[in-house]
Each structure stands twice: as C-alpha cells, then as structure tokens.
Amino acid sequence: MRLTLVEAEEILAGALQRGAELGKALSVAIVDAGGHLIAVKRSDGARALTPEIAIAKAYSSAIMERPTNMLYDWADSNPGFFAQLSNLAARPIVATEGGVTIKRDGEILGGLGVSGGTPAEDQKVCEEVLTGLGYELTFAAWGKNRG
Amino acid sequence: MRLTLVEAEEILAGALQRGAELGKALSVAIVDAGGHLIAVKRSDGARALTPEIAIAKAYSSAIMERPTNMLYDWADSNPGFFAQLSNLAARPIVATEGGVTIKRDGEILGGLGVSGGTPAEDQKVCEEVLTGLGYELTFAAWGKNRG
Amino acid sequence: MRLTLVEAEEILAGALQRGAELGKALSVAIVDAGGHLIAVKRSDGARALTPEIAIAKAYSSAIMERPTNMLYDWADSNPGFFAQLSNLAARPIVATEGGVTIKRDGEILGGLGVSGGTPAEDQKVCEEVLTGLGYELTFAAWGKNRG
Amino acid sequence: MRLTLVEAEEILAGALQRGAELGKALSVAIVDAGGHLIAVKRSDGARALTPEIAIAKAYSSAIMERPTNMLYDWADSNPGFFAQLSNLAARPIVATEGGVTIKRDGEILGGLGVSGGTPAEDQKVCEEVLTGLGYELTFAAWGKNRG
Numbered sequence: 357m358r359l360t361l362v363e364a365e366e367i368l369a370g371a372l373q374r375g376a377e378l379g380k381a382l383s384v385a386i387v388d389a390g391g392h393l394i395a396v397k398r399s400d401g402a403r404a405l406t407p408e409i410a411i412a413k414a415y416s417s418a419i420m421e422r423p424t425n426m427l428y429d430w431a432d433s434n435p436g437f438f439a440q441l442s443n444l445a446a447r448p449i450v451a452t453e454g455g456v457t458i459k460r461d462g463e464i465l466g467g468l469g470v471s472g473g474t475p476a477e478d479q480k481v482c483e484e485v486l487t488g489l490g491y492e493l494t495f496a497a498w499g500k501n502r503g
Numbered sequence: 504m505r506l507t508l509v510e511a512e513e514i515l516a517g518a519l520q521r522g523a524e525l526g527k528a529l530s531v532a533i534v535d536a537g538g539h540l541i542a543v544k545r546s547d548g549a550r551a552l553t554p555e556i557a558i559a560k561a562y563s564s565a566i567m568e569r570p571t572n573m574l575y576d577w578a579d580s581n582p583g584f585f586a587q588l589s590n591l592a593a594r595p596i597v598a599t600e601g602g603v604t605i606k607r608d609g610e611i612l613g614g615l616g617v618s619g620g621t622p623a624e625d626q627k628v629c630e631e632v633l634t635g636l637g638y639e640l641t642f643a644a645w646g647k648n649r650g
Numbered sequence: 651m652r653l654t655l656v657e658a659e660e661i662l663a664g665a666l667q668r669g670a671e672l673g674k675a676l677s678v679a680i681v682d683a684g685g686h687l688i689a690v691k692r693s694d695g696a697r698a699l700t701p702e703i704a705i706a707k708a709y710s711s712a713i714m715e716r717p718t719n720m721l722y723d724w725a726d727s728n729p730g731f732f733a734q735l736s737n738l739a740a741r742p743i744v745a746t747e748g749g750v751t752i753k754r755d756g757e758i759l760g761g762l763g764v765s766g767g768t769p770a771e772d773q774k775v776c777e778e779v780l781t782g783l784g785y786e787l788t789f790a791a792w793g794k795n796r797g
Numbered sequence: 798m799r800l801t802l803v804e805a806e807e808i809l810a811g812a813l814q815r816g817a818e819l820g821k822a823l824s825v826a827i828v829d830a831g832g833h834l835i836a837v838k839r840s841d842g843a844r845a846l847t848p849e850i851a852i853a854k855a856y857s858s859a860i861m862e863r864p865t866n867m868l869y870d871w872a873d874s875n876p877g878f879f880a881q882l883s884n885l886a887a888r889p890i891v892a893t894e895g896g897v898t899i900k901r902d903g904e905i906l907g908g909l910g911v912s913g914g915t916p917a918e919d920q921k922v923c924e925e926v927l928t929g930l931g932y933e934l935t936f937a938a939w940g941k942n943r944g
Contacts, residue, residue: 358547361544361545390684391684392552392684393530393554394545394554395542395543395545397512397542398541398542399508400507404535404539405539419844419846420846434892434893436876436879436891437892437893439880440883440889440890444846444849444852444889445846446739446740550714551684551713552714552735555738555739556738558738585730589734599728599731655839655840655841677834686839686845687837688839688848690837691802691806692802692833692834692835692836693802694801694802698829701833701835
C-alpha cells in the first residue's frame, strides 16, 4: 500500500492549516516508506532552510520507522555513533520534534516532517494532523541504545 | 517581489494537469530566486528520483537565471568546468530540458523543474504552464562559454 | 508486496550457480524497491570492489525502474546530466550491463546486480536467473534522453 | 588465509538463527580483513538502514582490528578526532555494540556486524556465533587514546 499524492496533500493541507491557526509560517514535507519525496510546501515567510529541515525530519521518521522524538535516547547515549547514521543514509537522520512516521493498519507508509514552529508546535501539528486523518501514532518503545 | 506559495501551487497544478493530459506521471518542483524550495509534488507512479531531478532543474534555472536548456553550449564547450559548478552550488547544476526560470516584469522570481516525461514533454509542460500564467519566457542569449 | 529474504537468496544462489558454471567469481547484490539492501554475496576470488559494483547496479535498476543497460542512451546523449543523477540519489546511478529490475505481476520489487564477469556474462546471468524464477523482463522502451 | 564465502555464510546463518530465537529481525554483514564486503543479509522486517549499520560495524571491527565496543574509550576521550576517523576511512568507524573482529589462530580475517536488536542483543549474537564456530574473541586491551 502506497501513500498517494492525494493523501499526502491532505496531510500537508492539514499541517499548513494548523500552522496558520498558530500564526506560524511552516514548511511541511512528506516522504514515502523508502524515504523518497512525495510532496513539500513552504509557507510564505518560512525561512529558506525550513523545507530541507522538514524533509530531513520526514525522512528520518520514515526510514527509522519511529517518530524523530523517539530517537533522543539513542542520540544522547551514543552521539558519535548516531551522527554517523547520517553518513549511512540518503539524508541526515535527526533526533528532534516534528517528524512523525505515517502508519496505517500497522504498515509504515512514510514520514511527515514539520519545521518553522517551536519544537513543541512542530510536534503537535504532526500528531494532530495524523490523528485527525486516521493514521496511527503508537510505536513500540525504543529504549536507550548505545549503538 | 517574491513568488508566493499560492502562485507556486498554481504553477504546480498546471504542470500536473498537463502531465495528466499527456498520460505521464510527473514530478514538479518550484524554488525561489535564491534557489530554495517552495513546493514539490510527485504524481502517483512517478519514479522515486524524479522529485530530486525536478528540484535540480528548478534550482539550476533559478540560480543560473536561464532555462536549463540554455546551458547546453556551456556544458558542451567545457564539460569539466561545467561539472564543477555543481560542487560550487547547493545542488547540481544541470544542462537539460525541463527547467525554466520563473520571470515576471523582468524580475527573476525562481525556477520551475519538471521530470517524468520525455525531455521534450518536460520542456513543453514548463513553457506552456508559465506562458499560460503570464510569466515571461524570453531570456538574453547565452553563447558558448569556456568557463 | 515485498521481496522476501528467501526470494532474494533464491536469486542470489541462482546467480552464483551460473557464475560457477561460467568459471567466473561473481558478486551479486539485491535491493528492495526503495533501493535498500536485502542481500549481497561475493564469491571467493572476486575482486574487492565487485560487491560495491553489484550494489550500484542493483540500486540503479531498482530506483530507475529499468535495467541498467536501458540507460545507455540517456547517459550517451547527456553525459554531464547523467553523471549528476548520482548526486541526487543515495548511490551511483550506472548505465551498464548486469543490473536488472526485479518485477513480478507488473510491480517493481527491487533490483539485481551482478559484477565479476564480462559485461555480457553479468547481463546474461541476471536475465537467466530472473526469467528462470518467473520474474518479468519486459520494460517499456526508454529512448534517447537529453535530460 | 582468507575467510571464504562458505565460512561467511556459516556465520551469517548462525547470526540470523539467533535473531530468530530472540524474535528480532536482524541485518548481518561480514567483511574481509581489508574491510571489503563478503556477504550481507537483511531479515524480513528489519529496517531499511540496518544493513548499512551492520556493514559499518563489520568494517570498523575489521579495519580497527578490535570489536567496536573496544573503541568507546577512544571515542569518549577525543570525540572530535574519533569522528574524523570516518573521513579517513572507506566507511564510518563506529564505537558501539554489535561489531566483532573475526580472528582465528591469531590472524585477523575480517569483521562481523549485527544490527536490529538491542545493543546487548547485537553484541551477544556476534559473540555467541563466533565462539560457537571456533573463532577467537580475545583482543589486547586498548586504553584511552586521545588520538
């Protein structure tokens, strides 16, 4: 099952709508399960690098099969190793708020990345949009990981 | 004057619409005058790398301030130097069809890149969409250039 | 539908078997539809770089959705642009013999790469193994492509 | 003396078998003494990046001639320098669990990398498999090393 462009646009529209409600100019990116781009949008006024940041968050959440804020423990416990992950991947792997795996019926469909708000806002936008559209937000715990 | 997201989406929609008419699954990208992403969409069925190719075309046409098919002479006359341009830039600089500078009232506003059709189709889509929306397609000639 | 490790091993075994019959020490690689590794094997006596070459062939055939020998026209008609594809992708994109897309029921499942024989042998091994196992080897033509 | 493909496959099979017993989808990689790939396998369900991580662990343990968990002291005592090692090598050098040097009769034959379990599981799989097959797991201590 693949995420369609129509589904991706629905997610993007929901995220930008929430950004507008928050008064924040967001960039939003969606990648497929293999980490490849489906859609990106940068709101007027969002900084030039925010689409790239959103893409990195989306990519990380898809390819690691976990929201990017579940990667903190790993990044914290072995930062040197965690940094090298980015050299093993097609794009940087980031531990941060605002990247959430897109999952439905237990299947990983891709990743959503949001940039431009506070970390808490970026995260909240991802979660609200995905929940609102019926995607699943439960992921098996991923504990401290020295490597 | 900056290209707004609404204007970018209008261009994207027009390009994807023409792709549908051609029966081709296109990826389309738009960057601003500084070469930074505004919007990208990959149609269902377009290959995984086509968004990246579209971005490179859009970037090249914005940052070089010429459609990417005006770069052939330079690329052909000094391919070694032309290849190094990509190492000087944030993204690859490509000489190809399907990347057209977005210009209005003589001002460079960004670049449009299309990938997924034949080269002629990619180019035709760019030109038709931009002309249809009132953007300008005339650019001063750029001759052979050894570097 | 995903290619399983069992299916990948079946393909690998068939390729190495044909290499043995040819008296050639081959390396063989298989990636999934997103271009990510499933399995690699280097025969005793195969050169150190052959697994990497096999991986690049497998990756290219999966991500471009065409056997690597269908990319010659593109590479020949616009070598500068073709070379930049490798900078847009997770791995080098190569136009050569010995990389064949793995397809079943019209769906792209991944790519097979073989290195270590002559180009003709590498190609023959790919085709014979995939055909023998019931995969499809017909791909829509991809003509000259200036970009 | 070189590690043969048959020997490498024996190690791989043992590691995947232990992964199955643990209920973990592992990726396993083996490189030769020069750090070049011999064999890689990704179990069904293992994340897309796990083969790359396993390769980095295998490479590090072969090329540094020590299990990757003997590199912590160095990495911790001079993280900036340790990070640069990866720029001096063909692949990232990682300090982590799950990469063990393959040694027999005092000779370094290569490296084994395992990814997909917890760090402790990855390490345990490496050690049990190599011990079970008669490889040696004793390495001279490697103390703090500022560079």
